[in-house]
Amino acid sequence: MTDSSMRLYVSNSEPPLVKGLPIVGNTLQMAKNGGPGPFFYKCYREHGPIFRVKVLNKTYKVLAGPEAVEFMGSKEGKKKLRSKEFWQQMKDAYQAKYQLTAESGEIHARLRAVMREGYSRKILIGKFDQFLQATDDMLKLDWQVGHSVPVVSSMQRLVTGQLGLFLTGRVPLNYVEDIRITIKTILNVLVTRQRPRILLYAPRYRRAFKRVHELGESMIKDYYVNKGKKANQEKNLIDDIMEEHERNSDLIPESDLILTLTGPYVAGLDTVANTTANLIYLVLKHPDVYQKVQQEVDAVFANPNLDTSCLKELPTLSGAIMESLRMYPVTAAAMRAANIDFNFAGYEIKEGELLYMGITVPHLMEEFYPEPEKFDVERYNKGRGEHLQANAFSPYGRGPHTCLGRSLAEVQMVLSMARLFYRLDLQLDPFDYALKIKVAPTPGPERGFKVKVKGIRNKIKYGIN
Numbered sequence: 001m002t003d004s005s006m007r008l009y010v011s012n013s014e015p016p017l018v019k020g021l022p023i024v025g026n027t028l029q030m031a032k033n034g035g036p037g038p039f040f041y042k043c044y045r046e047h048g049p050i051f052r053v054k055v056l057n058k059t060y061k062v063l064a065g066p067e068a069v070e071f072m073g074s075k076e077g078k079k080k081l082r083s084k085e086f087w088q089q090m091k092d093a094y095q096a097k098y099q100l101t102a103e104s105g106e107i108h109a110r111l112r113a114v115m116r117e118g119y120s121r122k123i124l125i126g127k128f129d130q131f132l133q134a135t136d137d138m139l140k141l142d143w144q145v146g147h148s149v150p151v152v153s154s155m156q157r158l159v160t161g162q163l164g165l166f167l168t169g170r171v172p173l174n175y176v177e178d179i180r181i182t183i184k185t186i187l188n189v190l191v192t193r194q195r196p197r198i199l200l201y202a203p204r205y206r207r208a209f210k211r212v213h214e215l216g217e218s219m220i221k222d223y224y225v226n227k228g229k230k231a232n233q234e235k236n237l238i239d240d241i242m243e244e245h246e247r248n249s250d251l252i253p254e255s256d257l258i259l260t261l262t263g264p265y266v267a268g269l270d271t272v273a274n275t276t277a278n279l280i281y282l283v284l285k286h287p288d289v290y291q292k293v294q295q296e297v298d299a300v301f302a303n304p305n306l307d308t309s310c311l312k313e314l315p316t317l318s319g320a321i322m323e324s325l326r327m328y329p330v331t332a333a334a335m336r337a338a339n340i341d342f343n344f345a346g347y348e349i350k351e352g353e354l355l356y357m358g359i360t361v362p363h364l365m366e367e368f369y370p371e372p373e374k375f376d377v378e379r380y381n382k383g384r385g386e387h388l389q390a391n392a393f394s395p396y397g398r399g400p401h402t403c404l405g406r407s408l409a410e411v412q413m414v415l416s417m418a419r420l421f422y423r424l425d426l427q428l429d430p431f432d433y434a435l436k437i438k439v440a441p442t443p444g445p446e447r448g449f450k451v452k453v454k455g456i457r458n459k460i461k462y463g464i465n
Contacts, residue, residue, distance in 0.1 A: 015050045015061060015347045018043050025054025027194065035443035037332035040064050040358035041365070049345045053356070056193065062333075063344055064358030065365075066391035071344065072334070072357055073391075073398040083401060085337040085354060089190035093200075093209075094259040098251070101401065104339070110251055112404055114244045118237025119264075119405040121308070123166050126233070128307050134165050135419045136460065143420075148429045148450045151280055155273040156180060160265055162412060167237045167264045168219060175215045175265075181208035183266045187441030192335070194440050216258035237264060264405075271330045272409050274444030279324040279417055280451060281435045282375050284428050289377055290421075292316040294457070297422040301458070311414050317421070319377030321413050322387065325395035327375065329360040330442050334397055359394040368392040425454040 020026040030036045030053070040062060043051050049067040052059055063071065071077045087102030100111045117123075124131055138161045142154040157176050164171040172179075185205045188195040199205060223242045230239065241260055245252040252260060283290050293316050300310045311318065334357040338349045349355070364372050369379060369386050379386045387393035396403035403409070420426075429452040436446040 013347075015052050016047045017052045017054070017059070018047070020054050023057055025057065025059075027055050030055070031439045034328070034437050035332050035439035036356070036358075037329060037360045037443070038364065040333060040356070041361045044358065044361050050347050058193070058354075060354050060356050061347075061349060062356040062358055064356075065361045067345060068357050069359045069362060069391040069394055069398055072336075072359060076342075077399055080339050080342045081336040081355070081357075081399070082339040083334075083336055085352070086191055086335040090186050091259070093186060093190060094256075096256040096259045097253050098256055099259060100263070100404070104400070107251070108400060114240055114252070115237060115404060118167060118240045119408055121407040121411045123236065123408065124308060124411060127166065131162065131166070131415060132419060134162055134171075135416055136423070138162070139420065139423060143424055143453050145453050145455055148452050150447060151277045151449050151451050152273065152445050152447050155277045155280075156269050158416060159268045159273045159276070159412075162416070163264050163268045168261070169236055169238065170219065170222070172215055172265070175211060176269075178208040178211035178215075179262070179265045179269055181205060182212045183269060184441055185209075192441050212262055213258055216262045219261045220257060267405060268409070270442050270444065271403075272412060274330050274442065275321070275324055275328070275409075276413055276417060277445045277449065278328040278435070279321055279413070280420070280426070281428070281433075281445065281449065282324055282327070283320055283421070284426060284451065285435075286375055289316060289320060289375070293320065293421050297418045298458070300418065301422050308411060308415075311411065314414060314418055315381065316377055317418055318414055319380045321410075321417065322380050322393075323375055323377055326363045326369070326379075326387070326393065328437065328443060329363060329395045330444065331395070331397060332360050332443055333358050334401070357398075359398055362392050362394070422458055423456065423460070425457050427452045427454050 018026055018029075020029065026039070030039050032039075041064075043053070043062065044064040049065045050061060050063055052061050054060075072081065082104045084102045084104065087099055091097075091099045091102055098107060098111065100108065100115065103111060135158070138158045142157060143149055157173055160176050160179070161171045161173060181204060185195075185199055185202075185208075189197055189199050219238060220242070223238055238261060241252060241257075245254070245257060283293055296314050296316055300306070300313050303310070336355045336357055338351050338353045338355065341351050342349055362368050366372055368389055369392070378384060396406045396409075429450045433449070435449065437443055438446050
């Protein structure tokens with residue numbers, strides 16, 4: 001889509017300003033009813049593909065809807081958008097030169113190339129049994145029969161354990177809370193800027209930030225202790241990063257190592273953990289889907305010789321995960337700045353202006369998804385494929401910054417949830433619980449969301465028998 005196809009003329013006026021409250025502007029509206037996604041959808045219906053919002057007395061332009069999705073994924077969008085303004089303060093906090101999410105152009109492409117294989121589903125090849133055993137071991141820690149389990153914190157521990165084992169070779173469960181506090185504060189204060197800077201001086205955050213540095217330093221030490229002892233097929237993301245640092249310290253200088261090495265935990269803690277927590281709620285809320293999921297996972301794990309090809313045998317569970325991503329996207333809106341002056345939908349945008357990209361607005365549009373408020377796991381089946389329509393589905397972002405770990409996350413979520421539903425008989429606690437979404441720093445279930453473990457469905461040779 002070119003600029004000329006989106007507009008008949010360029011207006012000298014500003015896009016419409018969404019009504020809000022004094023000082024806080026639209027902050028509270030963006031925090032209610034599921035977060036900025038539904039809010040931007042409502043604004044899109046009222047104002048079209050471009051409008052303005054105020055967040056804590058600062059005004060941002062929002063580009064939204066399928067028009068914004070197409071623009072962001074186009075060559076024009078790649079040239080006209082950048083992300084460094086939103087991530088620069090995080091880089092400064094770590095005193096880093098580069099950060100993957102903040103860079104554009106050649107540097108961004110080179111960093112992605114270094115990390116691409118380490119973040120891919122290839123890391124599970126030949127390690128399927130290890131992944132399942134690691135999952136079972138983590139379930140054993142948190143999911144006891146008769147207990148009520150806080151789902152979000154448990155999923156954060158599960159995801160951190162899995163990522164640690166396969167991406168970095170460590171399982172830093174004693175650092176989970178420190179990682180959570182650090183990334184929550186940084187995203188709230190320095191990236192999305194929804195909270196005041198005074199929170200950076202809170203003792204709780206300062207202790208957590210120091211601990212994350214400690215984790216990164218121990219990872220560097222471990223690398224040098226084990227250097228040269230691994231076969232090529234045993235190497236992981238940390239080896240790729242450290243080897244590139246030794247080859248090319250201009251691209252990955254020593255100042256960037258802590259932020260880069262602990263990045264996998266930061267990447268998964270909110271995204272995968274929140275998505276799987278949403279999924280658990282949605283499946284348990286719909287008994288017919290829960291029954292189909294149980295039938296699928298029982299059939300799959302009846303085969304003792306499994307590999308990742310079994311994912312094709314889990315269409316209901318896979319559809320449920322995609323519905324979770326559609327209905328409750330973790331990244332409801334991407335944050336960008338204008339790289340150059342350009343026009344969008346009849347309005348002029350100046351270089352350096354800060355923008356929200358409402359790329360998940362189409363997730364709620366009946367033009368793409370009939371009855372979009374309905375949890376329908378068959379939307380993604382062959383013959384329907386509603387998500388395959390142009391610009392309809394963007395849970396992992398669009399453009400050059402599309403989630404690097406997407407393929408790994410998809411496998412990780414399906415296998416983890418297949419194992420959970422295979423092993424355990426679960427129930428919402430209380431049984432009539434209605435999901436509440438918190439939005440800061442990213443949308444996800446409230447930490448009070450719990451599930452009761454009613455019993456063990458299937459015993460195995462290791463794990464929670």
